Amino acid sequence: xxxxxxxxxxxxPGLVDGDGLASRLEELSLLEVVLTQLCGGGEGHCAHSLPxxxxxxxxxxxxxxxxxxxxxxQRCQGGCFHVEVQVESRxxxxxxxxxxxxxxxxxIARSCxxxxxxxxxxxxxxxxxxxxxxxxxxxxxxxxxxxPRLGSRADLIKQYGRWAIVSGATxxxxxxxxxxxxxxxxxxxxxxxxxxxxxxxxxDLADTYRVETDVIVADFSRGREIYDPIQEALKDRDVGILxxxxxxxxxxxxxxxxxxxxxxxxxxxxxIAAASLMVHMVLPGMVERKxxxxxxxxxxxxxxxxxxxxxxxxxxxxxxxFSRALQYEYASKGIFVQSLIPFCVxxxxxxxxxxxxxxSWLVPSPRVYAHHAVxxxxxxxxxxxxxxxxxxxxxxxxxxxxxxxxxxxILNRSLRKEALSCKA
Numbered sequence: 001x002x003x004x005x006x007x008x009x010x011x012x013p014g015l016v017d018g019d020g021l022a023s024r025l026e027e028l029s030l031l032e033v034v035l036t037q038l039c040g041g042g043e044g045h046c047a048h049s050l051p052x053x054x055x056x057x058x059x060x061x062x063x064x065x066x067x068x069x070x071x072x073x074q075r076c077q078g079g080c081f082h083v084e085v086q087v088e089s090r091x092x093x094x095x096x097x098x099x100x101x102x103x104x105x106x107x108i109a110r111s112c113x114x115x116x117x118x119x120x121x122x123x124x125x126x127x128x129x130x131x132x133x134x135x136x137x138x139x140x141x142x143x144x145x146x147x148p149r150l151g152s153r154a155d156l157i158k159q160y161g162r163w164a165i166v167s168g169a170t171x172x173x174x175x176x177x178x179x180x181x182x183x184x185x186x187x188x189x190x191x192x193x194x195x196x197x198x199x200x201x202x203x204d205l206a207d208t209y210r211v212e213t214d215v216i217v218a219d220f221s222r223g224r225e226i227y228d229p230i231q232e233a234l235k236d237r238d239v240g241i242l243x244x245x246x247x248x249x250x251x252x253x254x255x256x257x258x259x260x261x262x263x264x265x266x267x268x269x270x271x272i273a274a275a276s277l278m279v280h281m282v283l284p285g286m287v288e289r290k291x292x293x294x295x296x297x298x299x300x301x302x303x304x305x306x307x308x309x310x311x312x313x314x315x316x317x318x319x320x321x322f323s324r325a326l327q328y329e330y331a332s333k334g335i336f337v338q339s340l341i342p343f344c345v346x347x348x349x350x351x352x353x354x355x356x357x358x359x360s361w362l363v364p365s366p367r368v369y370a371h372h373a374v375x376x377x378x379x380x381x382x383x384x385x386x387x388x389x390x391x392x393x394x395x396x397x398x399x400x401x402x403x404x405x406x407x408x409x410i411l412n413r414s415l416r417k418e419a420l421s422c423k424a
Contacts, residue, residue: 134394137394138394141387141390141391141394144376144379144380144383144390145372145375145376145386145387145390146387148375148376148379149375153184154375154377154378156181156184156185156186156241156293156374156377156378157184157185157186159240159291159293159378160240160241160291160292160293160336161238161240161241161289161291161292162186162187162238162240163186163187163188163189163237163238163239163240163241164178164181164187164188164239164240164241164242164243165188165189165191165234165239165241165242165243165278166181166188166189166190166191166243166245167191167218167220167243167244167246167274167278168191168192168245168247169188169190169191169192169198169201169245170190170192170197170198170201171197171347172345172366173245173297173342173347173366173369173370174192174243174245174246175201175366176365176366176367176369176370176371177245177295177370177373177374178190178201178205178243179205179208179209179367179370180371180373181241181243181374182205182208182209182211182213183209184374185209185211186211186241187211187212187213187214188202188205188211188212188213188214189213189214189215189216189234189239190213190214190215191215191230191246192217192218192246193217193219193221194217195215195217198215198217199215202214202215214233216229216233216234218230220246220269220270220273220274221248221265221266221270223269223273224273227277227281230278230281234281234282238285238289239285239286239292240286240291240292240293241292241293241294241295241377242278242279242282242292242293242294242295243295243297244275244278244279244294244295244297244319245297246270246274246275247270247271247297247315247316248263248266248267248270249267249309249312250263250312251419252415252416252419252420253308253309253412253413253415253416254308254416255308256310259311264311267311267312268315271312271315271316271318271319272315272318272319275296275319275322276322279294279296279326282294283330283335286334286335287330287333287334287335289334290334291334291335292334292335292336293335293337293338293377293378294323294326294335294336294337295338295340295377296320296322296337296338296339296340297319297342298316298317298319298323298339298341298342299312299316299341299342300341300342300343300384300389300392300393301313301316301408302316302317302319302320302341303341303396303397303404304399304401304404304405305401305404305405306404306405306408306412307405307409307412308408308412308413308416309408309412319339320339320341320382323337323338323339323382324337324339324381324382327339336377336378336381338376338377338380338381338382338383339381339382339383340373340383340385341382341383341384341385341393342369342373342384342385342386342389343362343384343386343389343392343393344362344363345363345364345365345366345369346358346363346364346365346366347366361388362388362392364388368386369385369386372385372386372387373385373386
């Protein structure tokens with residue numbers, strides 16, 4: 001008979017009902033046998049007193065002395081086991097005090113069982129919640145990047161208006177985005193600091209897509225003085241879409257103290273001030289017409305702190321939060337505000353000899369990226385614009401910050417080393 005069976009035997013409610021108690025107590029003599037087998041020998045003694053009875057049953061210890069008491073005890077010679085059976089107020093209690101770690105663990109686990117069940121419920125709820133979130137994220141990826149491509153393209157002119165402004169439109173994502181808008185029939189106003197490149201891009205768009213184009217030469221790094229001429233040039237235009245693409249970055253990844261003061265001012269004036277003031281300029285007309293779209297191009301480096309790109313990644317985080325806040329403010333007025341968060345795109349700003357400069361399914365060309373990004377306009381308020389970038393973004397969201405920082409340090413050191421070797 002096992003110890004757990006004995007404890008169960010003397011703990012059953014039926015034990016205290018009538019003569020059943022006496023018959024069960026007769027089996028107590030088995031206790032010494034079991035305990036002796038468990039502990040390898042030793043002394044034991046047993047005594048029972050029945051409630052409301054004068055008679056007692058005695059059990060001789062191995063020393064031959066009878067005992068009569070309310071407690072029944074069995075002690076092993078090594079002191080490893082103690083069992084007490086007590087009959088009191090028609091109640092039998094079985095207790096075990098064990099020096100064995102395994103048996104002690106079982107007793108503690110049994111007493112903590114309710115807490116373990118509560119923790120299991122919390123764990124199940126957390127796992128279910130995370131699983132649902134991941135499933136929803138992947139469904140959103142399919143709904144955003146694949147399903148729209150199966151149907152007809154949205155009529156952006158009807159949704160937002162005939163004219164679009166694209167800043168930083170002479171190369172890279174800005175130029176490709178302007179081409180994609182022109183291919184959908186929108187007239188485009190191109191903005192950049194290089195007038196010759198602006199004229200060439202404007203002519204190509206007009207000849208290829210038969211749309212109207214205009215150019216505004218603007219060096220956003222000069223600060224406040226440039227915005228009055230821009231506003232004057234736009235006063236008669238009903239701008240339906242504003243694409244804040246213009247931006248500057250480091251020549252290569254650098255520690256903050258290695259970045260020049262002029263470069264820091266450029267990042268502030270071009271990355272932060274330009275988008276803010278251009279929105280401030282065109283948004284009143286959109287609100288008046290009760291339609292319009294604002295697209296602000298941020299960067300994947302804004303997901304988490306990115307060492308060796310400190311000022312740049314912080315400026316892109318500003319653009320992301322700025323766009324999301326505007327969406328909450330003006331969605332009810334018919335304005336769609338989108339934060340676009342691309343990861344690596346093969347543009348002229350990437351290191352020419354690095355894998356980031358070669359087009360692949362992870363690193364699309366500006367034209368491929370813009371084609372996908374424009375198809376998300378009006379559907380997603382915050383997106384990477386490209387399907388593989390959305391997968392990267394999901395991993396970045398669930399990635400611990402220390403792992404992101406570790407990977408960013410390795411990548412940026414490699415890019416800096418490559419850039420310095422090219423200069424040498």
